[in-house]
């Protein structure tokens with residue numbers, strides 16, 4: 001019988017999806033795609049990926065991007081911290097490697113924002129190194145195939161999973177093998193209902209034999225959700241709204257938000273004017289609720305309420321254009337859209 005790798009690679013050649021980042025082996029393009037695909041669906045990445053690479057075709061081009069250019073280029077993807085780390089990485093590539101993404105796995109791993117997985121993906125796909133790249137898909141495939149019942153996120157399980165990939169990985173086709181494993185996890189060995197009848201590595205699969213695929217992999221339960229009722233002031237003036245730049249230590253840092261106590265803080269409507277005076281030295285009268293929007297950040301389930309505001313003194317707040325080029329946070333944009341729809 002053909003080996004695990006032979007069967008997997010034969011299946012991959014027939015069934016691989018045509019994704020923009022699979023069209024060439026440019027390490028920068030692969031790096032960008034891997035960062036964008038963290039916590040984001042493949043379909044949501046296609047368009048931003050192509051747009052981003054047109055605007056920043058090399059690490060050197062992105063290394064000099066301003067914060068606003070970065071936010072605009074990353075629009076629609078969320079988790080902007082990833083983009084900042086990618087820019088830090090691009091700057092390190094310019095400073096240490098004359099602008100060329102290094103092929104050496106150790107040099108890759110020393111770049112800001114590049115962890116074990118991303119290092120493995122770039123080293124194997126772009127440079128053909130026999131490096132494992134264990135993402136959530138690969139964890140699932142091997143946890144099921146080998147019947148691993150320990151928590152896959154422990155350091156010991158991660159070592160075991162990397163060793164299993166290396167054990168099966170054909171050195172001449174490392175990049176294809178890693179991508180094939182990810183593709184199998186994404187399209188056949190899926191989280192909820194794996195399609196074992198279509199799986200090229202079904203023979204020898206412990207979970208298919210035991211009928212417990214749906215229970216694997218084992219992960220410790222997610223943190224319990226915390227609900228937050230945030231409130232912001234909404235003042236509009238000739239195509240602009242009053243806002244502030246989100247401070248560095250908060251989620252969505254560097255973007256523009258409607259002003260309040262911060263997206264993760266509960267606030268009573270009676271306290272909103274006081275908070276704006278304390279945070280921004282602004283004098284604002286707060287009125288009725290105009291709109292609300294739901295948003296989630298990690299385990300926080302947030303409802304943001306926007307209240308009409310009459311401004312006597314802006315203090316440190318500023319008027320920001322409502323145009324799509326202004327990097328409003330997603331909840332602020334949802335609230336502005338809801339109010340515009342009511343007014344229409």
Ligand code: SF4
Pocket residue numbers: 141144145188189190194195196197199200201202203205206207208213
């Ligand atoms: S046989 Fe089923 S459980 Fe096993 S690897 Fe394939 S899809 Fe996953």
